[in-house]
Amino acid sequence: MKNYCIVVVLLIGLLAATVAQAQTEVKEISYAAYLKSSVTLWEKAVGIEQKRVASDPSTSNKFDLAMAYYGLLSATMATKDEDSFDKYLSATKDLLKEIIDEDNSLGEPQAVLSSVMGLEMAYSPMKGMYLGYKSSSNMDDAVEFAPDSPLVIKLFAGSKLYTPSMFGGDTEEAQESFIKAIEKFEETPDNIQNNWLYLDALAHLGISYQKNGDSENAEKIYRKAIELEPDFYWVSKSLLPSLLASK
Numbered sequence: 001m002k003n004y005c006i007v008v009v010l011l012i013g014l015l016a017a018t019v020a021q022a023q024t025e026v027k028e029i030s031y032a033a034y035l036k037s038s039v040t041l042w043e044k045a046v047g048i049e050q051k052r053v054a055s056d057p058s059t060s061n062k063f064d065l066a067m068a069y070y071g072l073l074s075a076t077m078a079t080k081d082e083d084s085f086d087k088y089l090s091a092t093k094d095l096l097k098e099i100i101d102e103d104n105s106l107g108e109p110q111a112v113l114s115s116v117m118g119l120e121m122a123y124s125p126m127k128g129m130y131l132g133y134k135s136s137s138n139m140d141d142a143v144e145f146a147p148d149s150p151l152v153i154k155l156f157a158g159s160k161l162y163t164p165s166m167f168g169g170d171t172e173e174a175q176e177s178f179i180k181a182i183e184k185f186e187e188t189p190d191n192i193q194n195n196w197l198y199l200d201a202l203a204h205l206g207i208s209y210q211k212n213g214d215s216e217n218a219e220k221i222y223r224k225a226i227e228l229e230p231d232f233y234w235v236s237k238s239l240l241p242s243l244l245a246s247k
Contacts, residue, residue, distance in 0.1 A: 026064070027194055030071055034196030035231055039084045042072035046088075059102055063109060066095045070112050071196065073119055078234075082123055092116055107146025111155040114138035118159060132167060135159070150184035150191060153177055154201045161208055175208035192228075199225060203235055210243060218243055 026045050033041035049065035069092035076085040096113040100106065117135035121128045139159055146152045157177035163169030178201055185191040185198045192198050202225040209218035222240040225232050 026068065030068065031194040031196050033071060033075060034199065035229070035233070037075045037078035037234075039072060039075050039079075039081060042068065042075050046072060059099055059106075062095060062099050066092060066099065066109065066112060069095065070116060073116060077119065077122065085119070085123060089116070089120065104141075105145050107142040107144070107152050108149055110138045110145065111142035111149075111152040114142060115155045115158060118162065122162070128167075136168065148184065150181045150201075151197060153184060154181035154197060154204075157181055157201075157208075158204060161204060161211070171208055171211040175205065175212055178205035178208055199229055199232060202228070203232075203239060206235070206239060206243075215243060215247060 026048050029041055029045045029048070032038070033045060045068040046065065049061070049068045053061045053065050069088055072088055073085055073092060076082065093113065093116060096109050096116065099109045100113065114135045117131045117138070121131050121135070136159075139156055142149075142152045143156055154177075157174045157180075160168075160170050160177060161174035181201050182198070182205060185195065185201065202221055206218045206221040206225070209215070209221060219240065222235050222243065225235045226240070230236070
């Protein structure tokens with residue numbers, strides 16, 4: 001009996017170590033995928049997460065898979081790869097809806113679904129006629145259910161930044177929310193290290209500053225992002241040079 005217990009403990013420990021290794025691997029792949037805007041790397045992250053869900057279809061694992069899908073969809077925007085976007089859109093939305101159906105009090109899946117619909121409208125503006133309200137409703141629920149989540153705050157900020165003002169967009173509110181999201185991320189060191197969402201929040205805070213005519217703070221936040229990640233080429237090769245050229 002004693003030997004049996006030892007074996008069980010060892011197996012549990014091995015399983016936990018394997019799960020932790022897979023999570024670390026996905027985090028590193030996702031980070032590299034974001035920096036390179038690589039659909040291929042995002043597909044690799046998706047594949048790993050799909051295997052985890054197949055072996056353990058927990059809500060947490062499903063959401064990790066949904067985040068890999070979301071990163072992939074976001075990456076297609078950089079290269080206007082609408083074919084890849086269309087390929088994974090339905091699977092992403094279906095998975096998020098499944099998670100929400102399992103527990104509709106979870107704010108983060110609501111926020112991600114809202115953001116996915118925002119990307120969908122960016123590719124097909126005419127869809128805004130029927131997706132705009134749905135996206136807004138999901139985001140309202142997300143903020144209500146998870147007001148302190150850095151992910152929710154960041155995605156809310158993005159919706160305010162890119163939604164036309166006539167439909168509720170507000171660049172000043174976006175700026176304030178990106179600042180709040182960054183502060184929330186920075187409360188936990190693990191939320192900064194190799195976290196593409198944190199980098200993305202920094203970049204978009206800089207964009208918010210620019211839109212609000214504050215080039216000084218935009219430059220500061222861009223330089224902060226580059227200091228944190230020298231290979232953040234979107235900022236170092238595009239956003240910051242464009243800002244400096246406009247002065």
